[in-house]
Amino acid sequence: MAKPAGPICNLNCSYCYFLAKESLYPGDRFRMPDDVLEAYIRQVIEGQDAPDVTIAWQGGEPTLMGVDFFRRALALAEEHRRPGQRLHHTIQTNGTLLTDEWCDLFARHGFLVGISIDGPAHLHDRYRVDKKGEPTFERVMRGVELLKRHGVELNVLCTVNAANQHHPLDVYRFFRDDLGVEFVQFIPVVETTIPATPAAPAGADPHLGRGAGETLPGIVVTDRSVDPEAWGEFLVAVFDEWLRHDVGRVFVQMFDAALASWLDVPGGLCIFAETCGDAVVVEHNGDMYSCDHFVDPEHRLGNITQTHLVELLASPPQRAFGAAKRDSLPRYCLECPVLFACHGECPKNRFTSTPDGEPGLNYLCAGYRRFFTHVDGPMRLMADLVRRGRPADEVAAVLTGAPRNEACPCGSGRKAKHCHAR
Ligand code: SF4
Numbered sequence: 071m072a073k074p075a076g077p078i079c080n081l082n083c084s085y086c087y088f089l090a091k092e093s094l095y096p097g098d099r100f101r102m103p104d105d106v107l108e109a110y111i112r113q114v115i116e117g118q119d120a121p122d123v124t125i126a127w128q129g130g131e132p133t134l135m136g137v138d139f140f141r142r143a144l145a146l147a148e149e150h151r152r153p154g155q156r157l158h159h160t161i162q163t164n165g166t167l168l169t170d171e172w173c174d175l176f177a178r179h180g181f182l183v184g185i186s187i188d189g190p191a192h193l194h195d196r197y198r199v200d201k202k203g204e205p206t207f208e209r210v211m212r213g214v215e216l217l218k219r220h221g222v223e224l225n226v227l228c229t230v231n232a233a234n235q236h237h238p239l240d241v242y243r244f245f246r247d248d249l250g251v252e253f254v255q256f257i258p259v260v261e262t263t264i265p266a267t268p269a270a271p272a273g274a275d276p277h278l279g280r281g282a283g284e285t286l287p288g289i290v291v292t293d294r295s296v297d298p299e300a301w302g303e304f305l306v307a308v309f310d311e312w313l314r315h316d317v318g319r320v321f322v323q324m325f326d327a328a329l330a331s332w333l334d335v336p337g338g339l340c341i342f343a344e345t346c347g348d349a350v351v352v353e354h355n356g357d358m359y360s361c362d363h364f365v366d367p368e369h370r371l372g373n374i375t376q377t378h379l380v381e382l383l384a385s386p387p388q389r390a391f392g393a394a395k396r397d398s399l400p401r402y403c404l405e406c407p408v409l410f411a412c413h414g415e416c417p418k419n420r421f422t423s424t425p426d427g428e429p430g431l432n433y434l435c436a437g438y439r440r441f442f443t444h445v446d447g448p449m450r451l452m453a454d455l456v457r458r459g460r461p462a463d464e465v466a467a468v469l470t471g472a473p474r475n476e477a478c479p480c481g482s483g484r485k486a487k488h489c490h491a492r
């Protein structure tokens with residue numbers, strides 16, 4: 071994905087990790103020039119063998135570039151599209167700057183628009199504020215309404231943080247019932263004072279392992295961050311609600327990715343992949359970095375105006391970055407029963423130690439163990455249905471139709487009448 075306005079944003083969300091990246095390019099205007107735009111579009115299209123090509127825009131706030139920038143991008147994409155290729159466009163936005171003109175463009179070109187919103191107003195406005203510290207919920211909702219009026223396909227990107235972590239159903243039902251969205255992504259906020267690196271946690275001394283779950287020396291997690299146990303309970307609560315009512319109707323990215331793991335197919339969510347390396351980011355000036363979470367001098371791969379994006383993607387440093395995710399797992403993960411689904415999650419969060427003191431355990435481990443263990447039974451059922459060519463949403467009927475006095479097929483260990491057949 072590309073960041074045409076770099077980290078620049080019209081808002082000032084308290085936990086945003088992009089805003090600090092301005093210091094990487096002192097004095098820069100943070101606007102992607104036309105030669106970089108052309109190189110990005112052309113190289114993304116050239117780099118694809120598959121008929122479907124996705125062109126993705128991120129920020130900061132990409133709409134700060136103005137509508138005409140995206141008109142030029144669309145024209146370039148058409149110019150470089152090869153016969154038989156289908157183009158898909160996605161953009162992630164806070165929604166506050168959207169107008170009829172934007173939404174008309176998105177609708178005509180089939181954009182999938184990701185809206186950043188953290189739940190109903192009292193939860194969203196806790197951290198999603200503007201430069202004056204003012205709440206933004208009303209402005210985001212104005213954008214959502216405009217998108218819906220124009221029939222634009224949208225998904226919701228919700229960060230889970232200290233403010234909303236104990237309100238999973240308020241958050242999920244707000245998206246499902248009030249916003250009427252079908253695609254939901256949850257992202258845990260894990261904010262540290264010193265970033266970790268994928269190869270070795272920053273500040274980590276392998277001889278200084280601490281108690282289970284304690285952060286390693288030099289790393290402090292901010293109080294806005296999600297609590298690991300709360301993260302697990304959040305996912306479990308949303309999953310149970312989704313399983314009862316919404317399978318096949320609402321798509322929660324994390325649950326889709328989990329089902330892929332139970333089906334033993336790639337899930338399309340990098341945090342749960344065995345290795346990293348394919349989620350590169352192109353900055354406004356053409357600099358390409360290993361990952362959006364590692365936009366720093368050490369992870370700068372090169373510049374796409376000098377070296378083709380595909381060459382940078384396949385370069386030894388980037389392949390080493392990707393393999394480090396798998397190769398740096400602590401023994402505790404290697405012996406974990408849900409490793410096949412979790413894969414130690416994102417390396418940026420691996421800054422705690424295992425129960426026997428080995429560094430490199432993911433801060434969110436407790437949450438993921440809880441979640442993946444909880445979903446094992448239903449995931450097995452859904453995977454079985456899918457393998458037999460049946461829709462996964464039949465799972466609700468299987469669960470509620472189970473003989474009432476026998477063990478619930480979800481694997482909870484309870485009788486069905488006390489579980490899903492209740
Ligand atoms: S570092 Fe984290 S966000 Fe980046 S590609 Fe790896 S898993 Fe994904």
Ligand code: SF4
Pocket residue numbers: 402403404406407408409412413414415431432434435436438439
């Ligand atoms: S649940 Fe914990 S131990 Fe298991 S793979 Fe994930 S981070 Fe490692």
